[in-house]
Amino acid sequence: MKLSCLQENLNRGLSIVGRAVATRSTLPITQNILLTDDEGRLKLVATNLEMAISCWIGAKIEEGGAITVPARLLTEFVGSLPADKIDVTIAPQTKTLRLKCARFEARISGVDAKDFPPIPKISEGITTKVEVEALRQGINQVIFAAATEESRPVLTGIDAQFEGSQMTLAAADGFRLAVFKMPIATPVTQKTEVIIPARTLAEVNRLIGDQEEPVEITLNPNKSQILFRMKSTELVSQLIQGTFPNYSQLIPKSNNTRMTVNVAEFLRATKTASIFARDGSGIVRLVMTPGAKTTPGKLTVSARSEEIGDDTGDIDATVEGVESKIAFNGRYLTDVLACSTQSRSPWRRPTPPAPALSARSARTTMCTSLCRCCPVVSRHESALITSGLR
Numbered sequence: 001m002k003l004s005c006l007q008e009n010l011n012r013g014l015s016i017v018g019r020a021v022a023t024r025s026t027l028p029i030t031q032n033i034l035l036t037d038d039e040g041r042l043k044l045v046a047t048n049l050e051m052a053i054s055c056w057i058g059a060k061i062e063e064g065g066a067i068t069v070p071a072r073l074l075t076e077f078v079g080s081l082p083a084d085k086i087d088v089t090i091a092p093q094t095k096t097l098r099l100k101c102a103r104f105e106a107r108i109s110g111v112d113a114k115d116f117p118p119i120p121k122i123s124e125g126i127t128t129k130v131e132v133e134a135l136r137q138g139i140n141q142v143i144f145a146a147a148t149e150e151s152r153p154v155l156t157g158i159d160a161q162f163e164g165s166q167m168t169l170a171a172a173d174g175f176r177l178a179v180f181k182m183p184i185a186t187p188v189t190q191k192t193e194v195i196i197p198a199r200t201l202a203e204v205n206r207l208i209g210d211q212e213e214p215v216e217i218t219l220n221p222n223k224s225q226i227l228f229r230m231k232s233t234e235l236v237s238q239l240i241q242g243t244f245p246n247y248s249q250l251i252p253k254s255n256n257t258r259m260t261v262n263v264a265e266f267l268r269a270t271k272t273a274s275i276f277a278r279d280g281s282g283i284v285r286l287v288m289t290p291g292a293k294t295t296p297g298k299l300t301v302s303a304r305s306e307e308i309g310d311d312t313g314d315i316d317a318t319v320e321g322v323e324s325k326i327a328f329n330g331r332y333l334t335d336v337l338a339c340s341t342q343s344r345s346p347w348r349r350p351t352p353p354a355p356a357l358s359a360r361s362a363r364t365t366m367c368t369s370l371c372r373c374c375p376v377v378s379r380h381e382s383a384l385i386t387s388g389l390r
């Protein structure tokens with residue numbers, strides 16, 4: 001191989017694929033990055049056997065070839081070079097990668113590209129396209145509710161349902177549930193449901209940062225792998241096998257109390273109360289009080305610790321229905337408020353002991369249980385439910 005490219009392009013490409021490099025693996029070559037030529041461009045590939053990222057960058061190819069080299073060493077060296085042209089050559093006999101930029105030159109020992117794990121090619125199956133902004137919003141609205149513990153693998157993923165011209169994302173960790181519905185640009189002919197690893201969607205969210213074109217999504221025929229195709233990047237991931245909980249029955253249909261409140265003020269009061277809740281099991285208490293004819297309704301946010309003290313904050317709110325008292329895990333409540341995209345959000349408190357529901361719009365529902373015993377819900381573009389998923 002003999003080629004030249006710009007340092008900034010190679011550095012960007014390495015940072016993109018670097019997130020798929022294995023950190024701990026019994027297969028050492030998965031800690032390498034594959035460099036090869038592909039249709040007049042330089043192709044970079046990394047995989048941890050569960051997810052693979054491929055990135056194409058512009059380059060002047062004089063001779064073709066391929067090699068794998070240690071990802072960390074290559075990334076750190078290229079990142080330290082000046083913004084200039086890099087000449088790249090491979091010595092096939094010694095499996096050595098030579099890089100020259102300005103007055104800097106390095107030789108890196110590599111491994112034959114034939115030993116690199118093959119990257120799945122998904123050309124058949126169900127294919128659709130999603131607008132970047134819709135996909136970004138959908139991921140942000142649900143990913144925080146995915147489980148991080150491996151005790152129930154299906155909950156570490158995000159349930160994705162494709163039906164007609166709509167895609168529904170849902171995540172749950174046994175204490176809360178977030179659901180988001182979004183339109184898809186290319187309708188699907190058959191209803192399909194898969195579980196995508198949360199880490200995969202987190203990487204997709206990172207990769208679409210500055211993209212404007214729709215993202216193409218392809219599921220292979222046996223629903224074991226998914227491909228996200230972007231402008232100059234592709235991500236292939238294994239899917240989680242299993243059955244996601246039937247969450248639709250957990251979302252309350254009726255409510256005793258409905259409240260509309262300023263999101264920024266609610267979030268500030270919750271963060272303040274959480275300071276005092278640290279030594280009190282993290283519990284933040286809410287009281288929604290309807291207003292009288294001459295006085296507005298209010299929301300009282302409080303927390304108490306026997307050793308530290310207590311905190312109480314009042315916020316003006318529009319409250320309909322009966323007075324309602326509930327207790328939340330402060331972190332769960334903060335997560336919901338932090339991902340809100342509206343200045344004012346309607347919340348409703350279902351008939352106890354149903355979990356709480358937050359819905360910002362018709363597209364999302366978030367439900368979270370308060371402290372495991374009392375729940376609250378706010379109508380949001382997502383839904384958070386805390387109980388009932390165990």
